[in-house]
Amino acid sequence: MKKIFVNQVGFLPKAEKKAVLNFNADEFTVKDSDGKEVLKGQTSHFGTDEISGEDTFVADFSQLSQSGKYKVVANDATSTSFEISENVYDKLMHDICKCFYYLRCGDALDKKYAGDYYHEPCHMTKATVYGEDVEPVDVCGGWHDAGDYGRYSTAGAVAVAHLLYGTRLFRNLLDVDFEIPEEKCDKGVLPNILAEVKVELDFLMKMQREDGSVWHKVTTFSHAPFIMPEDDKEELFLFPTSSLATADIAATFALAYTIYKDYDTAYANLLLERANKAYEWLDLNPEAKLFKNAEGSNTGEYPEPEDFSNRFWAACSMYEVTGDKKYYEDACALIPAIKAHDKSDTPKEYHGNIFTCFGWGDVAGFGSLSLILKGEKNELTELARASFLDEANRLCKHAMTNGFGLCMLKEDFIWGSNMELLKYMMVLTVANKLEPKAEFVNTITAGLDYLLGCNSMDTSYVTGSGEKAFKNPHLRPTAVDNIEQPWPGLVSGGPNIGLQDEKAQTLPKDSAPMKCYIDHVDCYSLNEITIYWNSPLVFVMAGLL
Template identity: 30%
Template sequence: MKSDMYRYLSALFFTALLLVACNGKDNHSAEDVLKYNQVGYFTSGPKLVLLDDQYEEILIKDLDGKLVLRVFADSAKFWEPSGDTVRRADFSWLNSKGTFLLEIPGCDVRYQITVSDKPYDEVVRAAIKAFYYNRTAIPLEEKYAGYWYRQAGHPDTVVYVHASAATEQRPEGTVISSPLGWYDAGDYNKYVVNSAITTYTLLKALKDYREYFDTLGVNIPESGSGLPDLLSETLFNLRWVLTMQDPFDGGVYHKLTSKQFDDFIMPHESLSDRYVVAKSTAAALDFTALNAAASRILRDYEELLPGLADSCLAAAKLAWNWALQHPDVYYKQPEDIVTGAYGDWNLNDEWYWAASELFIASGDPNAKNLVVTYYDQPSVPNWMDVRTLGTMSLLENPELEGELSLPLSEDFIALADDLVSVWENSPYAVSIQSFAWGSNSTVANEGMLKMCAYRLSGNRKYLESAISDLDYILGRNATGYCFVTGFGEKRVMNIHHRPSEADGIHEPIPGFLAGGPNLDVLTDCSDDGNERSPFPAKSYVDMVCSYSTNEIAINWNAPLVYLVGAINASAMTK
């Protein structure tokens, strides 16, 4: 397989580049000595690297070797999740644009760093473009996809109603059409629950930073249509989500899938029958929330998208009514289906999110009452906990806080303050404390919340803490990897993603956020003799077999888009 040989060659090259030539008591390899943002730093922004505890200073020189800045590191601190001790070295005083060499006395290796006014523009473009690469139904043409062009896969114009989703109007085996949408992750299936948080997050990014995203082009087929490219890409999935509603009763199918996961083949080679599987209350509520939110955001584009906002709101109301009549239809995986379940047995957060969005969009008094009933303190969002999305939307309308008599802004800022407090005291200068499946998305979502707090308050501590989260993602983490494909010196090369593995191209599709370290599954690569670190912040392997640490997912890329776009936009207007 391509990954085995290329992984070996990449590792060999990287080891040669960062030669083990560090004279310390433990003779650590150069790649362990320094953790840094491998993409770049803002000219006028915070700049931080992490040093192995046996080193105490860094020297920053220009490309001619002239010393620009000497920085002494802070005292060494132990970080339990990584099991190691590091020192922070802050070189924010360097406020000149350019490429610099970073040296560590006692370590005969140089690291190259970049300082610029726009260090992350290509990162956000790639993160958005990654969704294009995961499109179903259409061919990816070379003029848009470059090296990664491919044939169309999964048109989904012939989709069967599974027995679990059968009704009198649509009995088992009924053929329906449900085209468009993105592949959910490393597999070839589509899931409403995960699509809802993903699509909402992208729409939220567009709404919050419209001036920035309005002019950001990513070279997709819809470029030049008059719509922002981010919106055009998002609509490709939103239009699919709308097809997942049963027009006869308003219920929403939980997922569209084959019965089993495909092998690592290209999309057009996957010819298995496809099914819509089961309706669920979770899917109906997430569908309601997404489409109600979309209806108000799309009002600004009515001239180019006539009637779409009204259609989204009408669909949201139908799904809401179905959920009211079926409040406890939990998804149960049928025996003949083994693809992702996205099961959730606590729907309080879904009720709150759906009620919040429907109340904002329509003023529904019953929805208003349920917002109050299901309100709870916000938390870092994920597909299984979406309550904070409702609060984020409500906070866009300050007058609603008094009408609802809820401490929305107070509780939200308290959450952001808690995250900032952890960041300030963390040896790795990051807020994450629990490393679950998709831990890198936790970092991205925490950064997103901080940027929302920055929008609300104008307090720069939230912006600086969010930038630090991005530093983590781009290399200043315990593994030393830059976790966005296509970027960094120590790159992720072998993501658990069928097209990237099956296309015969060495480089993975760029712009995807790898899942990141965790201890959830330690045996996914055991057949390859791999042993994972026992420390959660280091338990990561860059291998295709590691679905637990190296898969990609649309709901992980969405907060990355928000985080990087928000940081870029805020830097432009600081």
């Protein structure tokens, strides 16, 4: 079928604007909402690429900057409609931030703000400490992690980090109003984004033991069936602490201190106290304490093969806050181990430069960001800066290998490929902050175009954004709440060549990577959502706007 793929939300007036055609057309036109032709141009033939399997033709209409609603037309095919305006992404930004509110656990939802997506209080009981004969612990609160109702320390820390580093680099994020309850502080009222992040920070503080270590996760023993959260009555378990979670929480609490100190001194000091406590535990426990699920338990494991990048992040974050050279020396001492891991045959959760990694599995990129924000001239900061710039240039080269301008290779289309893309877009955003370049911005823009519909599935991977936005996330509450549309702003995991679920395996095995996708609730390996797939998009949008 002849199709014209385009960003279904739209473009900023001065941005690069392209549509991709999967058929031969020499010319294209752009028509406004009245059907009037406003631009005519020639397509350029890119050819067939490995990731889409399409023989693509590109229609560049970047010269069109007049605000309005438009469609691209070529031969007898017409694209979805899109908008050009300065505020074209306002709703998108609102929605992707508001998602965290809908994912709140406990008794945190208010009908005034949740509307049709309100649910009753959930998971309010104390949690049993697995394998220990101690009193149950109150760990109520935070965000449900993904399609299930688990809450995980490393995943939560990474989502918080995406959002808080975003506020450090791009102050406009503090101005986004997405209609949640007010959170009062010393200086009056917290900005919405900080009020929402505080929900998760408060939960993560409950996950810290008296000795400073951090429980890896709190979940039921097995995943709940597809029921509303308030109907999940199974016993909650706190599973063992890990050095992974403890290091990530030390780093995140120190990062949070740098922001909340300007709003609430007592709260910020508590965060720093908890960060110190976690780091002291790391000092006393230099050997990695990794995590493996209890036998028979099937909730998210979030395993990592080492804790070097986690400890590096913690050291860099603590150094940025305190200036204590001990932390700088700790970070330096971890560099050889990180580089050795990078070169090893150990399975990894990343491609590219390890010092720019922003995922839950490898977090050294966050440490690099803390060094850059510290702003000193030293060996580690130079390593951080060079890593981001080198990686950004690598990504721009990859973007030239396909007709969509997408900085992805075949091997990037894994479980959560959209997060792989968003991590890359974060790298490009940081690099553009360090050394502004048009090619960085254009590659970010192409990535956003892909997420919002300019892909060979002709699908926007953000609910509620675009005429053909996906509608069937692997997410328990939206699957059973008897509401036709899921709440807006959810980011799908996206195409995945692994096809790990039964429904996904109905796709042809030789499908091009970009076509390894089905919008179906059963597709947990293609269409799940998570907090840390939303959070990097918030970061990227803050940098773009």
